[in-house]
Amino acid sequence: MVLSDIAAISEIAHARGAEVSVDNTFMSPALQSPLALGADIVMHSTTKYLNGHSDGIGGALIGSKPEHKDRFLLVQKASGGVLSPFECYLALRGIKTMPLRIKQHEENGRAVAEFLSSHPKVSKLAYPGLASHPQYELAVRQQKGFGSMLSFELASREEAARFLAGIKIFLNAESLGGVESLASHSATTTHASVSAETRAQMGITEGRIRLSVGIEDKEDLIADLDQALAAV
Numbered sequence: 001m002v003l004s005d006i007a008a009i010s011e012i013a014h015a016r017g018a019e020v021s022v023d024n025t026f027m028s029p030a031l032q033s034p035l036a037l038g039a040d041i042v043m044h045s046t047t048k049y050l051n052g053h054s055d056g057i058g059g060a061l062i063g064s065k066p067e068h069k070d071r072f073l074l075v076q077k078a079s080g081g082v083l084s085p086f087e088c089y090l091a092l093r094g095i096k097t098m099p100l101r102i103k104q105h106e107e108n109g110r111a112v113a114e115f116l117s118s119h120p121k122v123s124k125l126a127y128p129g130l131a132s133h134p135q136y137e138l139a140v141r142q143q144k145g146f147g148s149m150l151s152f153e154l155a156s157r158e159e160a161a162r163f164l165a166g167i168k169i170f171l172n173a174e175s176l177g178g179v180e181s182l183a184s185h186s187a188t189t190t191h192a193s194v195s196a197e198t199r200a201q202m203g204i205t206e207g208r209i210r211l212s213v214g215i216e217d218k219e220d221l222i223a224d225l226d227q228a229l230a231a232v
Ligand SMILES: Cc1ncc(COP(=O)(O)O)c(C=O)c1O
Pocket: 023, 025, 026, 044, 045, 046, 047, 048, 057, 058, 059, 175
């Protein structure tokens, strides 16, 4: 949940003849346009918000120059990294409802963040849509919304385990960007391959939980978090 200033990075890189690539998966094309901010290449895991239903795996690269297309086509041809027709169908079908889904993800993400921000058992909540986030102003400047990814800290690994055992609507799973809400233990999932020392430097403590807030009824989501936190 640490943001990168895409315009500033692009300016520095371009002054030195380098190109900038942005993984825009957490934001989706609905909430952030890296090419308009100066980046040269954008990547999306279509597995996430673009497909939106956690039933297809894929990715997309979007270049800003004709030579990007030639380079991507050569890699696809040489390595065979090509989506099947069915994966394309699922991604295209998902994209048709993406703006609507993102609106609800946004509304729910904000509601959940506001709920967690005043919960006594929760600390170090990271959601760029809250004015308390150290990069809130950057988020407002470069994003069209704040998305539905957030993370927070419980006091220990044991508390995190009790929380994950207690959730009923949120699922304990690592992916993101689907219609269903997910919660995961960062140290043993997304950051399991990172050394404990580096995790500590990154602020990924043993009690850190990541949420991908889905599009369910937001009162139900908050009630679920509330009862799971009560059991911590
Ligand atoms: C930001 C981001 N980019 C890319 C990926 C890779 O996506 P895929 O699972 O489609 O290979 C992930 C997966 O978790 C991700 O979180």
